[in-house]
Amino acid sequence: MQEQLVLAIDQGTTSSRTLIFNRKGDIVSQAQQDFEQLFPHEGWVEHDPLAIWDSQLKTMKQSISQLDLTSKRIAAIGITNQRETTLVWDRQTGKPVYNAIVWQDRRTAGYCNELRKAGHADMIQEKTGLILDAYFSATKLKWILDQQPGLRDRAKAGELCFGTVDTWLIWNLTGGTNFVTDTSNASRTMLFNIHQLNWDQELLDLFDIPVAILPEVRESSEVYGKTLADLFGEAIPIAGIAGDQQAALFGQLCWEKGMLKNTYGTGCFMLMNTGTEPVLSQNKLLTTVAWTIGGVTHYALEGSVFIAGAAVQWVRDGLKLIDHSPQIEDLARSVPDNGGMYFVPALTGLAAPYWDPYARGSVFGITRGSTLGHFARATLEGIAFQVYDIVQAMEGDAQTSGVEFRVDGGASANNLLMQFQADICQFPVVRPKVVETTAMGAAFLAGLAAGYWEDKGHLSQQWEVDTRFDPQKEAPEVEGLLTGWEKAVERSRQWMDSES
Numbered sequence: 001m002q003e004q005l006v007l008a009i010d011q012g013t014t015s016s017r018t019l020i021f022n023r024k025g026d027i028v029s030q031a032q033q034d035f036e037q038l039f040p041h042e043g044w045v046e047h048d049p050l051a052i053w054d055s056q057l058k059t060m061k062q063s064i065s066q067l068d069l070t071s072k073r074i075a076a077i078g079i080t081n082q083r084e085t086t087l088v089w090d091r092q093t094g095k096p097v098y099n100a101i102v103w104q105d106r107r108t109a110g111y112c113n114e115l116r117k118a119g120h121a122d123m124i125q126e127k128t129g130l131i132l133d134a135y136f137s138a139t140k141l142k143w144i145l146d147q148q149p150g151l152r153d154r155a156k157a158g159e160l161c162f163g164t165v166d167t168w169l170i171w172n173l174t175g176g177t178n179f180v181t182d183t184s185n186a187s188r189t190m191l192f193n194i195h196q197l198n199w200d201q202e203l204l205d206l207f208d209i210p211v212a213i214l215p216e217v218r219e220s221s222e223v224y225g226k227t228l229a230d231l232f233g234e235a236i237p238i239a240g241i242a243g244d245q246q247a248a249l250f251g252q253l254c255w256e257k258g259m260l261k262n263t264y265g266t267g268c269f270m271l272m273n274t275g276t277e278p279v280l281s282q283n284k285l286l287t288t289v290a291w292t293i294g295g296v297t298h299y300a301l302e303g304s305v306f307i308a309g310a311a312v313q314w315v316r317d318g319l320k321l322i323d324h325s326p327q328i329e330d331l332a333r334s335v336p337d338n339g340g341m342y343f344v345p346a347l348t349g350l351a352a353p354y355w356d357p358y359a360r361g362s363v364f365g366i367t368r369g370s371t372l373g374h375f376a377r378a379t380l381e382g383i384a385f386q387v388y389d390i391v392q393a394m395e396g397d398a399q400t401s402g403v404e405f406r407v408d409g410g411a412s413a414n415n416l417l418m419q420f421q422a423d424i425c426q427f428p429v430v431r432p433k434v435v436e437t438t439a440m441g442a443a444f445l446a447g448l449a450a451g452y453w454e455d456k457g458h459l460s461q462q463w464e465v466d467t468r469f470d471p472q473k474e475a476p477e478v479e480g481l482l483t484g485w486e487k488a489v490e491r492s493r494q495w496m497d498s499e500s
């Protein structure tokens, strides 16, 4: 009998990936492809929608062709994706009307300021759980519709489709027959009422978005449709969708209220499961849908850091101080401490809890004794300090159930960073054996809907601890470090006085 497998699509900001899992949760095949990042103006970030689709399809085909298909079969596909990134395409031809505007793009920051001044921020937060910011899809979608005369009318007439990346991929996988998203992705658009779980008319009016352009919102674990048969030789059910951070929360098995995970990728995203009731933040965190399964919606509090691993990437590609990201750890270990140096990696402004698009990257405390080792340390510590700020905000908003958080993402491989994180937060950081938790979460959601795994209990055995980092620094040292960081972050704020 053929062994059944589950395929997870992980469409990220810098690469498209596909991972195939067996019933034990082992990765049996994987493929990855980078695609081009487009920076047409200062602060703008775009992707070619076709490059997203082509690279994703290629990795799907590659990972499937690496298997012996006489003995193996894909039972279901789960999709997880970079969130908020905004695409608009023609319903008839499937052709994009503009490039995808990526979550990092700041072009609508000025418009967000106007909305803030006009007093809309509280209403937006109450309905969507989000802080009014250019990060989310609504202002990006409005911007696209404002570009060409007639686009909004075409949207009203139902001739255009808006989607986040999940919607775009499912549309293409099903040959344009499925126009869907899930509650977790919808909750990042700033158009979705997270209490009523529907598109919100008052918000659609505010942003002048015709309802006809929006996809149907479904649960995170259900069969949405099947892929076109000729793509992979047979029609495969698509059975799970979640935004990548919510998928990682699921894949880390943070299913109970109070459980936390932090992903160290390009940015950092800390999510805490807050149970079946949304908790509105008093500390500038985001409230978001974690997932909807079997009619039950779980919510999460989220703290986002825009630049984390990307700071290491900049040290590598921009400054060329290292050839590969992991080398930053050895460089940092060449000195015993930061030597008084602090790097605030606000390269694209600061996200939670500051929400300051005008902050910029800054280095403080340089002396004649400073070395590249200190700078490497300050870079890693700058990532951890930003996460500390979020932990503080989170503890102000809700009770954490355990005194640990689970980590994943590329930079979680850095032991120095993980130890420093445990030291300044003063609670254990736990890294699992499989750090591909985002893809695992998507696979779990799809596998549950397809009956591949009977219930969540079957998934619990698939999470194992790799390393636990316990706090080692004494309180006075930690306090000294935090005081330095507070001063540094304060001085980096409002550096730019306009969007230029």
Ligand SMILES: Nc1ncnc2c1ncn2[C@@H]1O[C@H](COP(=O)(O)OP(=O)(O)O)[C@@H](O)[C@H]1O
Binding pocket: 012, 013, 014, 015, 264, 265, 266, 267, 308, 309, 310, 311, 312, 313, 325, 326, 327, 328, 329, 409, 410, 411, 412, 413, 414
């Ligand atoms: N050992 C390491 N130490 C520090 N940063 C790392 C390390 N390995 C990878 N990174 C950083 O992690 C990021 C890649 O992580 P990944 O989870 O693949 O990101 P994303 O999904 O956002 O593209 C890159 O920004 C890279 O610079």
Ligand SMILES: O=P(O)(O)OC[C@H](O)CO
Binding pocket: 011, 012, 013, 014, 081, 082, 083, 084, 103, 243, 244, 245, 265, 266, 267
């Ligand atoms: O593609 P990633 O892993 O950088 O994640 C992007 C986030 O979903 C943005 O909100």
